[in-house]
Amino acid sequence: MSTTLIWFTEDLRLGDNPLLSFESPPEALLCVYLLSPEQLVPPGEGLDWPRMGAPRRRFLWQSLIALRGELLKRGSDLLVRVGEPVATLAELVATHGVDEVRVRVPASQERGEQLARLAETLPGGVRLRPREGGTLLEEAALPFAPEALPASFSAFRRRVEAACRVEAPRPAAITLPPWPRDASRGLPPLVEVCGRAHRWRPDPRGGFEYHGGEAQGLARLAAVCREGGTIARYKQTRNGLLGADFSTRLSPWLALGCLSARQVHRAVRDWEAAYGANDSSYWVIFELWWRDYFFWAARQEGRGLFGPRRLPPPDAAFEAWRRGDTGLPFVDAAMRELAATGWLSNRARQNVASFLVKDLGVDWRLGAAWFEHALVDYDVASNWGNWRYVAGVGRDPRGDRYFNLLRQARHYDARGDYVAHWLPALAELPAGLGRHQPWRLAPEHFSPPRVVPEAWRHEMIDPQECRS
Missing domain, CATH: 3.40.50.620 (HUPs)
Structure with a gap:
């Protein structure tokens, strides 16, 4: 047989x-x-x-x-x-x-x-x-050899968009060959796989609860691509911080392969055929190209993807960062959301990564390892590739990817609603930028953050203006 x-x-x-x-x-x-x-x-x-x-x-x-x-x-x-x-x-x-x-x-x-x-x-x-x-393109469809992968994502995207066609997803099999005679089957006890994790539940403040499985992934994809769904306005909302639908939130199903990139691509194209293509629908596909790029980069990098093999010991700065106890609300709110829900918006991920590496001076590999532990949507290529990108190592190694956290907070959370959502003590302060700098607005109650970089100097608030 x-x-x-x-x-x-x-x-x-x-x-x-x-x-x-x-x-x-x-x-x-x-x-x-x-x-x-x-x-x-x-x-x-x-x-x-x-x-x-x-x-x-x-x-x-x-x-x-x-x-x-x-x-x-x-x-x-x-x-x-x-x-x-x-x-x-x-x-x-x-x-x-x-x-x-x-x-x-x-x-x-x-x-x-x-x-x-x-x-x-x-x-x-x-x-x-x-x-x-699982990817949009297979190796034979690439317009270059894998070892000649362009050094930057922009160059990769231009090449593949100009030369490649994404194949339609294959339908699921209707029947499959039977199970081998006398072979054991089924799952081990729940505790063996999950330990105490089976008791874990996401904090309802996250506004969205992920459920694993192909049917759940397809249902979310259908919700994203319905008339008036997230896809219609995604480019305008993708940098949001609060709510269920500013993001597609498809990443956990893509990470475990409950959905394939081609299934998402096909759904987007079908939406465009029904309602017309726009910048937002293109941006969903744009991010699928990012995912493909990280996959092929990881294949090329090999063990180098992870940097030196042995992780450095964690220091006090790293521990404060992962606990959400740095004193900087924009970082602390994000890290507490991550711990409570297993998920974080892309905008928040970039900010906390930059703060850890560029402001606290902590080895980027510790941050990547913590994300591997904490994320419900951990994907080896995207996670380690993104951390290398922020740290300015590996491919396209520019060192100027610095996020001024106070400027980012001003732009993406001007009222301080996000930080007050995850740090309730801040809700007692007036809505506005003072919630991001509580040590200036209410120094008797809030201590300064672990670091106050010189780059923040021009973003500092006038406490009197915030109180008026």
């Missing part, structure tokens, strides 16, 4: 999933998701938090439950294991007489090294077939 093993990774969907597309279907199909123990332990010495935090574990568990349900409807099933991937896969291959192992081509060198070890471990005659998927 021919048996194919599907190793699900960041592709927890049936629609537009090339792993489930067969020219000649096998007689049996073994679908597997493996949670590596490395994801459940700290990323370095002196750090007391696991790489995968509660929001992502919860979302992952929901997504796996949903994936199993869809596989069962089509005559298959899902096996979830917690274990070292190469050894676990080798055991499954030997136990069930697997002929072929399919897996998504990874972005990170870490997963790539696992595939290399797996290829060495598999017995002769067993084929390892990495398949592309």
Whole structure:
């Protein structure tokens, strides 16, 4: 009996999933998701938090439950294991007489090294077939060799927009080959995957609750692309800070592969056909190109994506930053939102990253590692690529990507509504810029932030004007 093993990774969907597309279907199909123990332990010495935090574990568990349900409807099933991937896969291959192992081509060198070890471990005659998927473009469609990836996103975007056509997403399979006879199936106990994370719930002040799974992702996509939905005004609202619909909020489903980039692209094009293209609909696709760029950059960077291997020990400045206790409301509100909800707007992410690296002088890798833990939508290529970008290292290494936090606060939260939302003590102050500089407006109640850079000098408020 021919048996194919599907190793699900960041592709927890049936629609537009090339792993489930067969020219000649096998007689049996073994679908597997493996949670590596490395994801459940700290990323370095002196750090007391696991790489995968509660929001992502919860979302992952929901997504796996949903994936199993869809596989069962089509005559298959899902096996979830917690274990070292190469050894676990080798055991499954030997136990069930697997002929072929399919897996998504990874972005990170870490997963790539696992595939290399797996290829060495598999017995002769067993084929390892990495398949592309999840991005707008596959390697053969790029107008350049991957190693010739343009150094900047702008150059990349110009090349691909001029030369490339995004293929339509593949429909989901209607039926799938049956489960191998006598093979174990199902999920381990909830606590083994989630630990205490199954008790975690997002703070309702976030205004939006993520639920994992393909159906949930498609429902959100439909809401974004309905008549008058987020897509109609996205370019004007994308830098917002409060509310459910200033952003598409599709990133968690894209990160775990409950949605593919091509499915989002197709939905946007369908909306444009119905209601007319505009700057906002283009901007959603623009950001999908950013996602593709980070994927191909991560493939090229290899281990260099993460910087030097060993993380530095955290210092007091980093601890204050991650707790949201720096004394600067625009940063502290964002970091508390992140801890309470697992999500943060793109504008807030850029600001807190710049503050950590440029103002507090903390190693950017600690910030990237904390985001890996805290984000429900953690994506290895986008997360580490964005942190490198802000820090001015790696590709397009300009050092002038400095965010003046007081100027940013003036522009994006002039009334101080966002900071007062997450730091209730500030709600007692008059609405306005004084909420961003409470140490000047009410020095008897608020201490200055850990740092007050010279660059902020021209943004300082006159306390008398704010009180009047």
